[in-house]
Amino acid sequence: MDHHPILDSLRPIIASARWVTINDTRLKDVVDTIEVESLAKIDLTADQFPRDLTLNQSIGFILIYDALNFYFWGEPKWTVMKNGQPLGGSYGLLESLKTAIEDGTPLLTPEGLQHLTQAQLADILKANTQIPFLAERLHLLQDMGKILMEQHVESWSALLEGNHHDAFTIAERLTHIFPTVFKDEIVYQNQPVRFWKRAQLAALHLAHCIPSLNISGLTALADYKIPNVLRQLGILEYHPTLAQRIEKKEEIASGSEEEMEIRASMVIAVDLATKQLQTSLPEVTAIQLNDIFWHIGRTLPTDNPHHRTKTIWY
Secondary structure, three states: OOOOHHHHHHHHHHHOOOOEEEOHHHHHHHHHHOOHHHHHOOOOOOOOOOOOOOHHHHHHHHHHHHHOOOOOOOOOOOEEEEOOEEEEHHHHHHHHHHHHHHOOOOOOOHHHHHOOOHHHHHHHOOOOOOOOOHHHHHHHHHHHHHHHHHOOOOOOHHHOOOOOOEHHHHHHHHHHHOHHHHOOEEEEOOEEEEOOHHHHHHHHHHHHHOOOOEOOOOOOOOOOHHHHHHHHOOOEEEOHHHHHHHHOOOEOOOOOHHHHHHHHHHHHHHHHHHHHHOOOOOOOOHHHHHHHHHHHHOOOOOOOOOOEOOOOOO
């Protein structure tokens, strides 16, 4: 993909960045330590999604799941108990939605989404504490239902319109069909800055049930964790003022220059790492590197805080 809607929109941010710098030397050194053989064996088909749904239902489940897949880091952290085990974040969300479907909650129908109440959603997402942005999550699901009803979409599968080959094309389509839900972008200096984090994540998850989807066009997913991992590895360097704010767990405003630079630098850094690895493994993708850095993060100290931004986008 010579021209990329996301990467092309982020490069000007990197060129004029004041708050975040990519350390190219450190990036190269870290990438040199990644074992090419292990990358080639990454299994992107393994998942924990329900296995007893039709393809149409699975598509709907994934889109609903990723519509809600954001902002879990409140105090105390939202945590679901499953068989005596605590599940936080996206894992807790997944189990909550699976349970709701098993209990017969009509989440997979446009009518069910459009008429969902806050009390019903609160019950679905019941945990040790109320999930952050409950009202915002409700509005996203209601918007999905309303759009499906207004456009007379007969099935979830119809949203793909035969696009069973390219995951990025599906992600882009989701931002057009459900802009309030998936169009993760802002206007900066009269130009769009695109991330499309959850739209791309949904497309990646769809590849679990549609193996023919090509995921090579997907970028890294700009969230909280990967920027923190890249910072701990020395690949991303923060301005001292920004670093101090993050260490103090101060909120970084959504849409601010600081937040935009953190996310943009993370995506571009992973893209650069991907290009470096492709010299020895041409088929490696940015989304695989995203996964590798996520797993590296699990081996790093946990006392280094990530940036905190209250947002529906990640």
